[in-house]
Amino acid sequence: MTSNTASAAEQPMIEITRLNKWYGDFHVLRDIDLTVAKGERIVICGPSGSGKSTMIRCINHLEEHQQGEIVVGGIPMTRDVKRIEQIRRRVGMVFQHFNLFPHLTVLENCCLAQVWVQKKPRREAEKIAMEYLERVRIANQAQKYPGQLSGGQQQRVAIARSLCMHPEIMLFDEPTSALDPEMIKEVLDVMVQLASEGMTMLCVTHEMGFAKTVADRVIFMDQGQIIEQNPPTEFFGNPRSARTREFLSQILGH
Amino acid sequence: MSEQNASAAPLPASADNQGYIAARQPPEKVGGLLVWLRKNLFSGPINSLISLVLLYLIVRIVTPVVQWGLINATWVGSSRQDCTGDGACWVFITTRLGQIIYGFYPTPERWRVDVTLAMFAVLLVWLVIPRLPYKKIAGLLTLFAFPVVAYFLLLGGSFGLPYVPTRQWGGLMLTLVIATVGIVCSIPLGILLALGRRSSMPFVKAVCVVFIEFWRGVPLITVLFMASVMFPLFVPAQLEVDRLVRALIGISFFWSAYMAEVVRSGLQAIPKGQDEAAAALGLGYWQRTGLVVLPQALKLVISGIVSTCISLFKDTTLVLIIGLFDLLGVIRAGLTDTAWLGYATEGYVFAAILFWAFCFSMSRYSQYLERRLHTGHR
Numbered sequence: 001m002t003s004n005t006a007s008a009a010e011q012p013m014i015e016i017t018r019l020n021k022w023y024g025d026f027h028v029l030r031d032i033d034l035t036v037a038k039g040e041r042i043v044i045c046g047p048s049g050s051g052k053s054t055m056i057r058c059i060n061h062l063e064e065h066q067q068g069e070i071v072v073g074g075i076p077m078t079r080d081v082k083r084i085e086q087i088r089r090r091v092g093m094v095f096q097h098f099n100l101f102p103h104l105t106v107l108e109n110c111c112l113a114q115v116w117v118q119k120k121p122r123r124e125a126e127k128i129a130m131e132y133l134e135r136v137r138i139a140n141q142a143q144k145y146p147g148q149l150s151g152g153q154q155q156r157v158a159i160a161r162s163l164c165m166h167p168e169i170m171l172f173d174e175p176t177s178a179l180d181p182e183m184i185k186e187v188l189d190v191m192v193q194l195a196s197e198g199m200t201m202l203c204v205t206h207e208m209g210f211a212k213t214v215a216d217r218v219i220f221m222d223q224g225q226i227i228e229q230n231p232p233t234e235f236f237g238n239p240r241s242a243r244t245r246e247f248l249s250q251i252l253g254h
Numbered sequence: 255m256s257e258q259n260a261s262a263a264p265l266p267a268s269a270d271n272q273g274y275i276a277a278r279q280p281p282e283k284v285g286g287l288l289v290w291l292r293k294n295l296f297s298g299p300i301n302s303l304i305s306l307v308l309l310y311l312i313v314r315i316v317t318p319v320v321q322w323g324l325i326n327a328t329w330v331g332s333s334r335q336d337c338t339g340d341g342a343c344w345v346f347i348t349t350r351l352g353q354i355i356y357g358f359y360p361t362p363e364r365w366r367v368d369v370t371l372a373m374f375a376v377l378l379v380w381l382v383i384p385r386l387p388y389k390k391i392a393g394l395l396t397l398f399a400f401p402v403v404a405y406f407l408l409l410g411g412s413f414g415l416p417y418v419p420t421r422q423w424g425g426l427m428l429t430l431v432i433a434t435v436g437i438v439c440s441i442p443l444g445i446l447l448a449l450g451r452r453s454s455m456p457f458v459k460a461v462c463v464v465f466i467e468f469w470r471g472v473p474l475i476t477v478l479f480m481a482s483v484m485f486p487l488f489v490p491a492q493l494e495v496d497r498l499v500r501a502l503i504g505i506s507f508f509w510s511a512y513m514a515e516v517v518r519s520g521l522q523a524i525p526k527g528q529d530e531a532a533a534a535l536g537l538g539y540w541q542r543t544g545l546v547v548l549p550q551a552l553k554l555v556i557s558g559i560v561s562t563c564i565s566l567f568k569d570t571t572l573v574l575i576i577g578l579f580d581l582l583g584v585i586r587a588g589l590t591d592t593a594w595l596g597y598a599t600e601g602y603v604f605a606a607i608l609f610w611a612f613c614f615s616m617s618r619y620s621q622y623l624e625r626r627l628h629t630g631h632r
Contacts, residue, residue, distance in 0.1 A: 062530050081538070089536040099531035103549050103629055112545060113535035145629040158531075165535060 011074055013038045013169055013200045014059060019068035021054060021224075028054050029065065030224040038168075041201045043211040043232075046221035047247060052204045055221070056171045059202070060084075060091045073168060089117060092162030096174040098154040100146035100161070106133065107142040110161045118165065125164075132160040136190050152183025156190055163194075170194065172203040206251060212236060220244045323603070334593055346597040347604050350588050354604075357424015357579055363416060367427050370404045374434070382619065384626070397438075420498040424579035426608065431498075432505060432570040432580065433612075437563050439506035444513025445552075449543060451518055462514070469511035474572055477504040482576035501573055509566045516558040520551035553627050560620035564613045581605060 012035045019032040028051045036042060044052045057063040058070060061077060061084045070077040072087045101109050110129035114120045120128075133139040136156040138149075146154050155175055162170060172191065176184045188210050195201055195214045205211070211218050211232055218235040220228045220243075228235070228244050239245045295305040326341025329348070337343035347354070356364050377400060380392040408431070411417035423431065450462030469477070481504040482497055489495075524547050532542040552559070574583040585601040588594060 060534055062533065085536050085538060088534060091534070093531075093534035095527055095531060097525075097527055099525075099527040101528065101531070101546055101550075103553065103627075113532075113537055116541050116545065117536040147629060161535070 010038055012036060012071075013040070013073055014202075015069075015071040016055075016059075017069045019055070019058065019065050019070065021051075021058065021063065021065045021067075028224050029058070032068070032224075032226060034219070034226065036169075036200060036202065039198045039200055041195050041199075041214050041216050042203065042219060043215040043217075044202065044204045044219045044221060045206060045208075045211070045247070045251075046227075050221040051224040052221045053173050056173060056202050056204055059169075059171060060088050060093055062093075085117075089165065090167055091169045091171060092165060092167030093171040094155070094158050094162055094173065094175045096177050098146070098151070098158045098178075100154055100158055102146050105143055105145055106138070106149070106157050109146065109157060110164045113161075114164055128164050129160070132163045133157070135163075135193075136160045137186075150183060151179045152186045155179065155183075155187045159187075159190055159194070169200045169202070172201065172205065174204050174206075176205065176207055208236070208248075208252060220247065222247070342600050342603070343597060344600060344604075346588070346594055346600045350584075353425060353588065354581065354584055355426045357428055357584055358422045359418060359424070359427065360416075360422065363410070363418055366407050366410070366415065366418075370407050371427070371430070373400060373403065374430075401438075420496055421578075423498065425584045426581045428498075428573075428578060429567075429570050429581040432502065432573060433567045435502050436505045436509055436566050436570070439502075440509035440513050440562075440566065441559065443506065443510035445517050445548065447510060447514035448517035448521055451514065452521060465507075466511045466514050469508050470515070472508070474505070474508055474569055475575060477508050478572060478576050480504070497576065498578060501576060501578060505566070505570070509562060512562050512565075513559065516555050516562055517551065519558065520553075520555035521547065523554050524550050553624075556620050556624050556627075560616055564616055567613060567616070568609060581608060 014034065014036040016032055016034040019029055019034075020027070021029040032055060034055075044056065046052050054063055058065050059072060064079070073090050075083065075087055075090075077083070077087060100106075101112070104112065107126060107129055110133065111122065111125040114125035114128060115122055118125075130139055130142065133142055136159055138153055138156050138160070141149060141153060141157075146157065149157065159175075175191070176187050179187060184207070188207060191201075191203070191210065192214055201214075203210075203215075215232050217229055218232050219226055220235070220239075220241075222243050227241050228239065230240075235244075236248065239248055296302040322341045324341075326339045328337050328339045328341070328343045328345055331337065331343075331345040332349060333345070334343075336345050352361070352364070356367055359367060377392060377396045380386050381389065381396060386392075406412060407415070408423070409418060409420070447462045447466055450458045451466065453459045453462070478501060481500040485500055486494065528546055528550065529542055532546040537545065570580055571582040573580055574586070579587060582605050585605050589598050589601050
């Protein structure tokens with residue numbers, strides 16, 4: 001918990017202003033404003049279809065927005081491919097369905113982008129990969145193919161693969177939603193550890209326990225809007241809007 | 255529930271001390287030929303009857319074929335007079351084996367074809383057998399060095415080699431040249447077309463769609479006719495392109511359209527998340543495509559690609575209609591030889607066996623490749 005809050009003078013890691021996005025005629029993101037400081041941990045929750053995944057996917061341009069501005073680490077997002085790749089190099093992402101490359105071993109999964117994007121020599125890339133696989137406690141599976149691992153193991157590999165690129169920001173898109181209950185903890189443990197090391201994190205999840213222990217801020221989204229954002233104690237103890245209270249009662253109710 | 259049962263009942267002998275049942279060997283399979291026969295061929299009166307009828311038919315068909323082709327056949331000789339047996343007369347084949355392999359390639363220059371074929375065979379074996387090292391070098395040699403060497407060696411006209419115009423090429427050699435060039439050109443071109451067809455750039459997409467649909471909508475015979483008859487009408491005489499080259503271009507374009515659709519079906523089967531994950535890591539379009547999407551997509555459609563290669567190989571015989579004498583063409587030409595009238599069966603059977611051998615090897619190799627590249631379920 002070293003760099004819990006960034007100094008005010010520092011420029012924000014992510015700055016989203018009046019972001020709007022449509023799928024056809026459907027208005028998925030409506031006037032989103034969000035500023036994330038360096039080292040801040042943000043949990044985003046909300047009912048399905050509320051646009052939370054779409055929003056974080058806009059941050060590394062997996063989705064294109066039509067209006068508004070996104071500035072990541074001081075770089076304004078444009079349609080320019082070079083610019084987008086520059087931003088993606090600083091932003092790691094973990095997906096609901098892991099999206100490991102099934103034709104490559106765990107080690108090769110972790111080395112691919114290091115070798116081709118960062119142009120590191122293979123040996124150095126493998127060394128870094130092994131370090132991160134060690135950190136997510138899966139180094140002994142390095143030579144296996146993703147298809148031979150359990151869901152929890154695959155997700156930890158996916159986290160390691162992202163970390164190998166030394167990102168400044170990590171986006172998590174429902175990282176535990178596709179996991180069997182007994183594997184959720186092993187992935188959350190890795191994420192908690194990462195948070196404690198000062199990584200800037202945006203995490204779409206329904207794991208409210210994780211939100212309570214780790215998040216600096218919890219954001220509630222509904223119908224493409226940010227309804228409420230507050231520190232977890234405030235968010236869970238004293239939710240302001242009726243919609244938030246209803247949502248919380250539904251997911252914490254049993 | 256089960257725990258209660260386990261604690262209530264006395265532990266079975268095979269249970270370990272924690273109450274789990276120890277793993278046991280599966281029941282032994284009952285083996286033996288008789289057991290197999292009984293289970294698979296004679297499991298009931300109707301099945302037995304069907305088996306017997308089929309057995310009878312097989313014997314009735316195979317016996318005369320073997321008698322004709324092997325037992326009563328004539329193998330050695332130099333002319334029609336040597337065909338004494340009432341079986342096949344393979345003398346027809348043996349006397350013109352040179353022509354079947356080399357076409358009308360001048361006899362003193364045939365060693366050039368031999369060398370080219372030998373180089374090709376060595377490279378192919380090197381590429382195909384996984385235990386042999388330096389695969390990258392073999393790949394580069396096959397793709398870049400070999401075509402150049404083969405070109406100068408087969409065509410000649412330089413390095414002191416006499417010029418052999420392509421109209422003298424023929425037989426198995428011509429079939430292999432057409433098939434190899436066709437396969438080697440149509441696969442990469444097909445991949446590019448498939449990628450183009452999925453492109454988000456409207457112009458690229460339109461060009462690819464039009465190209466693919468045009469070539470797929472035209473019969474290969476028409477393509478070959480156009481290449482050999484129509485093309486010279488529109489192009490000034492000085493610009494004349496060799497007839498074989500025109501056929502090769504037509505065949506490559508034609509089959510690349512089919513390859514494109516096979517590859518596209520593979521691309522569509524790869525989840526979008528793969529490309530997204532690669533993009534999130536900062537990989538550019540060609541890196542994502544070449545390192546992540548294509549390796550998986552091509553693996554899925556190996557059997558489709560090889561099927562297309564097999565079709566291509568067999569359809570090389572169509573060049574006959576534009577006056578190129580491939581393997582089948584040379585054999586057909588031999589049949590019109592008045593000294594050998596009436597030996598069509600031998601000729602066609604031999605051609606069929608050769609074609610079958612090549613196509614069957616391709617098919618087996620594709621099956622082997624699929625098994626080898628399998629990395630467990632996703």
